[in-house]
Amino acid sequence: RVQGVGFRYMVCREAEPFEVTGFVRNLWDGNVELVAEGCEPELMDFLHAIRCSRLGRNIVKEQVGWEMPTGKYKKFGITV
Numbered sequence: 867r868v869q870g871v872g873f874r875y876m877v878c879r880e881a882e883p884f885e886v887t888g889f890v891r892n893l894w895d896g897n898v899e900l901v902a903e904g905c906e907p908e909l910m911d912f913l914h915a916i917r918c919s920r921l922g923r924n925i926v927k928e929q930v931g932w933e934m935p936t937g938k939y940k941k942f943g944i945t946v
Contacts, residue, residue, distance in 0.1 A: 872921070873890075873898055873921055873924065874890045874891070874892065874898065874944045875944070876916075876919060876920075876921045877890045877900060877916060878890065878942065878943060878944060880912065880915045880916050880919055881902070881912060881942040884904065884908050884911060884912045884915070885904050885905070885908050886902045886903065886904035886908055886909060886912050886942055887902070887903050887904065887939035887940060887941055887942050888900070888901040888902040888903050888939045888942050889901055889939065889942065889943055889944065889945040890942075890943075890944055890945075891944065891945045891946060892946075900916075901939075902942065903935040903936070903937070903939055904935075913930070
């Protein structure tokens with residue numbers, strides 16, 4: 867849950883050097899959802915980059931789940 871800190875834009879910027887696709891979006895309850903697809907090492911590095919970024923301290927609670935990729939995302943971006 868993050869508010870007013872530019873988290874979605876930071877996540878998009880952090881995604882640029884990684885071979886990941888998916889999205890980040892605000893949810894109605896104030897939480898943020900991030901869905902990313904890619905190979906496991908890229909995903910782990912991407913997650914680490916988010917956690918270690920200047921906005922990582924704004925992450926209070928995190929839930930991480932792993933599923934089979936769908937292949938439906940062509941790029942990484944912000945969605946509503």
